Amino acid sequence: MEKNEEPHCILISFGPQRDVPEIQSFSCSCAAGKGLCHHTVGVLYTLSHYQLLGLRSIPPIVSKTSLSQVRIK
Secondary structure, three states, X not given: OOOOOOOOOEEEEEOOOXXXXXXXXXXXXXXXXXXOOHHHHHHHXXXXXXXXXXXXXXXXXXXXXXXXXXXXX
């Protein structure tokens, strides 16, 4: 993705909650978005990772400039 491009719009819908959520449909605004593109796979991978970590919400993004300075010796 180039810096001047708009972010892709990714839509994933899941079926009724059971033991394992079922993907009903997905789409992405990229050129390959009618099929299973890397953007959609990345979102599903990230959601799976968050679930394995036991997170209930998406963690906030902390910029490097808002962290305390660390002195390197």
